[in-house]
Amino acid sequence: MTGVAPTTGRAPANIGLRLQQIFVRLGVLPFLLTFAIVVFSLLSDRFLTLQNGLNVTRQSSFLVMVAMGQMLALLTGGFDLSVGVILAVTSVFGAAAMSGMYAMFPDAVLLCIVVGMLAGIGAGALIGVVNGAGVAFGGVSPFMMTLGMASVGFGISLYQTGGVPVYGMPKEFGKILGFGQLFGFLAAPVIVTLAMIVVMYFLLNWTRMGRYFYAIGGNLKASTLSGINTRLYLFLAYVLCGTIAAIAGIMLTARLETGEANIGATMPLESIAACVIGGVSLRGGTGKLLNVVLGALFIGIIQNGMNLARIESYLQIVVIGILLILAVVADQLRQRLMAKLRD
Amino acid sequence: MTGAAGTSATSEVPVLLRLQKISKQFPGVLALDGVDFDLRPGEVHVLFGENGAGKSTLISLVAGVYRPTGGHIEFRGEEIDLASVHQARQLGISAVFQEFSLVPQLTVEENLFLGAELTQNAMLSKREMKAKAKQILDRLGFPLDPNIRVAYLSRAEQQMVEIAKAFRSDLSVLILDEPTASLTERETQRLFQLIEQAKASGVGIIYITHRMNEIKRIGDRITVLRDGKYVATLGVAEASETRMVELMTGRVIAQIFPKIAYKPGEVVLDVANLSTATKTISGVSLQVRTGEVVGIAGLVGSGKSEVARACFGVEPLASGTVRFASVDVTGASPRQMLARGFFYVPPDRRSEGLIMMRGARENISLPSLNVAPFSKGPLLDRAGEKAKARELAQRLNLSPLNIERALDQFSGGNQQKVLLAKALSREVKLFVFDEPTVGVDVGTRVAIYQFIRDLCEAGAAILLISSDLPEILHLTNRAYVIHRGILRAELTGRDITEDRVLSSFFEREAA
Numbered sequence: 102m103t104g105v106a107p108t109t110g111r112a113p114a115n116i117g118l119r120l121q122q123i124f125v126r127l128g129v130l131p132f133l134l135t136f137a138i139v140v141f142s143l144l145s146d147r148f149l150t151l152q153n154g155l156n157v158t159r160q161s162s163f164l165v166m167v168a169m170g171q172m173l174a175l176l177t178g179g180f181d182l183s184v185g186v187i188l189a190v191t192s193v194f195g196a197a198a199m200s201g202m203y204a205m206f207p208d209a210v211l212l213c214i215v216v217g218m219l220a221g222i223g224a225g226a227l228i229g230v231v232n233g234a235g236v237a238f239g240g241v242s243p244f245m246m247t248l249g250m251a252s253v254g255f256g257i258s259l260y261q262t263g264g265v266p267v268y269g270m271p272k273e274f275g276k277i278l279g280f281g282q283l284f285g286f287l288a289a290p291v292i293v294t295l296a297m298i299v300v301m302y303f304l305l306n307w308t309r310m311g312r313y314f315y316a317i318g319g320n321l322k323a324s325t326l327s328g329i330n331t332r333l334y335l336f337l338a339y340v341l342c343g344t345i346a347a348i349a350g351i352m353l354t355a356r357l358e359t360g361e362a363n364i365g366a367t368m369p370l371e372s373i374a375a376c377v378i379g380g381v382s383l384r385g386g387t388g389k390l391l392n393v394v395l396g397a398l399f400i401g402i403i404q405n406g407m408n409l410a411r412i413e414s415y416l417q418i419v420v421i422g423i424l425l426i427l428a429v430v431a432d433q434l435r436q437r438l439m440a441k442l443r444d
Numbered sequence: 445m446t447g448a449a450g451t452s453a454t455s456e457v458p459v460l461l462r463l464q465k466i467s468k469q470f471p472g473v474l475a476l477d478g479v480d481f482d483l484r485p486g487e488v489h490v491l492f493g494e495n496g497a498g499k500s501t502l503i504s505l506v507a508g509v510y511r512p513t514g515g516h517i518e519f520r521g522e523e524i525d526l527a528s529v530h531q532a533r534q535l536g537i538s539a540v541f542q543e544f545s546l547v548p549q550l551t552v553e554e555n556l557f558l559g560a561e562l563t564q565n566a567m568l569s570k571r572e573m574k575a576k577a578k579q580i581l582d583r584l585g586f587p588l589d590p591n592i593r594v595a596y597l598s599r600a601e602q603q604m605v606e607i608a609k610a611f612r613s614d615l616s617v618l619i620l621d622e623p624t625a626s627l628t629e630r631e632t633q634r635l636f637q638l639i640e641q642a643k644a645s646g647v648g649i650i651y652i653t654h655r656m657n658e659i660k661r662i663g664d665r666i667t668v669l670r671d672g673k674y675v676a677t678l679g680v681a682e683a684s685e686t687r688m689v690e691l692m693t694g695r696v697i698a699q700i701f702p703k704i705a706y707k708p709g710e711v712v713l714d715v716a717n718l719s720t721a722t723k724t725i726s727g728v729s730l731q732v733r734t735g736e737v738v739g740i741a742g743l744v745g746s747g748k749s750e751v752a753r754a755c756f757g758v759e760p761l762a763s764g765t766v767r768f769a770s771v772d773v774t775g776a777s778p779r780q781m782l783a784r785g786f787f788y789v790p791p792d793r794r795s796e797g798l799i800m801m802r803g804a805r806e807n808i809s810l811p812s813l814n815v816a817p818f819s820k821g822p823l824l825d826r827a828g829e830k831a832k833a834r835e836l837a838q839r840l841n842l843s844p845l846n847i848e849r850a851l852d853q854f855s856g857g858n859q860q861k862v863l864l865a866k867a868l869s870r871e872v873k874l875f876v877f878d879e880p881t882v883g884v885d886v887g888t889r890v891a892i893y894q895f896i897r898d899l900c901e902a903g904a905a906i907l908l909i910s911s912d913l914p915e916i917l918h919l920t921n922r923a924y925v926i927h928r929g930i931l932r933a934e935l936t937g938r939d940i941t942e943d944r945v946l947s948s949f950f951e952r953e954a955a
Contacts, residue, residue, distance in 0.1 A: 306824075306826075307823050307824050307826070308822065308823060308824060309813045309814060309819065309822075309824065312806065312810075312813060312824065313813075315799075315802065315806070316799055316802070316806070316810055319799030319800070319801055319802050320795075320796075320798065320799040320800070322790075322795060322796040323790075323796055323797055323798055323799055323810075324799075324810070325758070325778060326756075326758065326778055326788060326790055326796055326797070327778075327782075327810040327811040327866070328777075328778050328779040328781075328782035328783070328811050329779070329810075330777075330779060382801070386799060386801050386802065387801055387802075
């Protein structure tokens with residue numbers, strides 16, 4: 102009897118310990134992902150299909166991009182609440198420039214698209230520049246600065262459009278960048294996102310700038326004393342965040358084929374949620390790019406799954422909020438476990 | 445075991461607090477292993493040991509922060525089980541830890557009564573608290589305004605608030621964890637008077653310090669801990685420094701301070717008439733040459749750090765010039781100074797020195813990511829970085845030698861080693877060490893002194909800023925004394941004596 106009892110008692114204990122170790126090492130994300138996939142597979146037989154997988158990646162690609170930008174702001178110890186409005190500003194100004202030019206030069210389609218895109222991205226990035234200047238040089242807290250700019254940007258886009266969508270862009274714009282596919286399955290936004298992941302991975306892990314973002318968020322004073330121009334890099338973090346959000350905005354405009362002032366309203370919350378679920382510390386200094394990408398994908402999967410399971414869209418918003426809070430609670434738990442499992 | 449109360453043979457001496465076979469198991473670490481400790485009323489019982497020896501754990505158990513996993517605590521002959529700090533306070537056991545428990549946004553008065561506010565019919569009786577706060581501060585002789593916010597106080601003043609908090613209610617056991625670390629000489633005197641007063645009224649004091657002269661001044665008995673185990677208890681009279689160090693480290697350290705062969709060469713740093721915009725220093729002139737260790741002695745807040753910080757570009761300048769390696773660098777940024785070979789090692793590793801949540805590798809390479817072997821052109825050279833960081837960590841005996849481990853998981857001494865390793869990551873002509881041995885144990889201290897000697901003998905210029913007088917006396921061949929932002933004296937060689945340095949502190953006040 103004594104020989105049997107320990108073995109049956111030990112096996113589950115070992116699995117529990119294993120799970121704890123995985124949890125501490127990788128965070129909540131693997132558990133959430135597994136849980137979501139199992140639940141939605143049971144709820145809908147269309148969930149686990151190749152077509153749906155491609156849909157999810159395409160739909161999530163915009164959030165993946167924005168979350169990567171948001172990650173930069175979070176790494177430096179701040180955040181950007183204006184990412185949604187940057188999408189809107191990019192969309193409205195890009196569409197206006199493109200359609201205006203297209204009306205004048207209907208033959209120079211490619212030129213119109215390029216100029217329109219640059220105008221849109223420029224307008225969006227400009228918000229990032231102002232954010233960065235305020236935070237880095239003006240000493241305004243990221244919360245107030247980006248919240249204020251969110252209001253400014255939203256107001257400008259509404260004023261610019263009178264609240265009506267902007268039409269009149271060349272058809273090719275939406276055809277190529279919105280609905281275009283490579284090899285019949287790689288959608289244009291996904292390609293752009295993949296390229297951006299590569300660039301960001303490179304930036305964060307192989308350049309001084311990336312390392313300095315972590316350092317500034319980790320300890321601003323120590324970074325200054327280590328000879329880092331902390332203001333410059335703080336500024337650049339917001340500029341990059343704005344630029345990345347602007348690129349996401351132009352891709353979304355291509356998909357929608359109109360310039361809209363009302364897109365991106367959920368982006369600030371969702372992008373911060375994606376980062377936090379992906380293990381980025383709200384206090385700055387820590388976080389891995391691939392986990393952020395997975396975090397954003399996870400939110401996409403949840404939304405897609407809930408759509409397939411016919412959960413009402415208003416309720417979906419509730420679920421996203423709850424998930425964010427749960428992720429933070431789980432992260433606290435993880436910190437405590439980490440201290441416990443140390444050594 | 446508990447039934448036999450009279451285990452101690454010297455039972456004629458009354459015992460206030462007795463810890464028997466006390467153990468504390470943290471996950472993975474046995475912080476205390478069957479330690480015996482007793483405290484008599486009216487004595488100062490010093491706890492002595494290296495960092496990680498278990499001193500902090502022991503006082504945390506007595507203060508009710510943690511609960512022991514083994515053994516018993518007796519207070520006035522009765523066994524007690526402390527569940528919280530609050531409960532300990534009610535018994536009259538109060539602790540002043542190194543990490544303050546003050547709320548910066550609240551005033552001194554509000555902090556004093558935090559958690560024990562005086563009330564009347566569920567309303568705060570503010571007038572009564574105000575009067576009582578003033579009374580406590582006056583009795584202690586602390587020149588503090590009870591209405592000022594704690595955030596505006598200096599570290600020393602915050603320490604006073606902590607001490608005042610402990611003296612607020614009836615005391616029977618007072619725990620002080622390196623209380624003089626941030627106090628000036630005068631404030632220290634005042635604290636020692638208070639300790640005398642408390643002793644006279646029968647309070648037992650547990651006192652943690654690394655400083656021998658303090659032990660001699662106020663200590664009665666000393667208990668030495670090593671690796672969580674009890675080593676010995678001895679009276680202050682029988683405790684010599686070498687004996688204490690031996691007990692603490694478990695080995696014989698021939699010499700704490702190494703002999704340094706100075707070879708003063710050309711002038712590296714030439715400061716003339718330097719004043720900061722905040723008036724922390726005014727009209728300071730000094731020189732540092734290659735192959736020598738120059739000290740700056742001064743009390744806390746005297747401006748001795750600011751001299752170096754102003755040269756390094758952290759403090760805004762008002763007037764004066766800084767020449768480094770014969771080039772005028774007045775007003776240069778830290779980045780430019782680093783590029784020229786001026787390295788400043790800050791005193792507070794947590795707040796200014798290190799990025800605690802990142803690994804040792806990233807911390808070591810941070811000041812030098814723009815030079816080889818840490819980068820190649822615009823890109824980081826991660827293989828080169830890893831090799832160099834590992835080499836430096838090895839050279840400083842980082843333990844455990846895991847350069848990817850986050851710094852907050854290293855002990856304080858090892859964090860300090862990472863801080864020093866940063867300075868070796870690039871070519872440096874002048875090293876400025878600002879309080880390099882604050883809060884490190886003797887073993888690490890010896891290693892740091894040898895490190896300084898090696899750098900000096902290799903031809904570097906070294907500026908050592910310290911409030912620890914023996915450090916200045918034994919390590920430097922030239923020393924400046926700064927008092928209230930003004931250069932008071934320059935001493936050379938044999939002239940660097942305790943008397944001379946101290947008299948420079950007080951000359952002006954006497955005049």
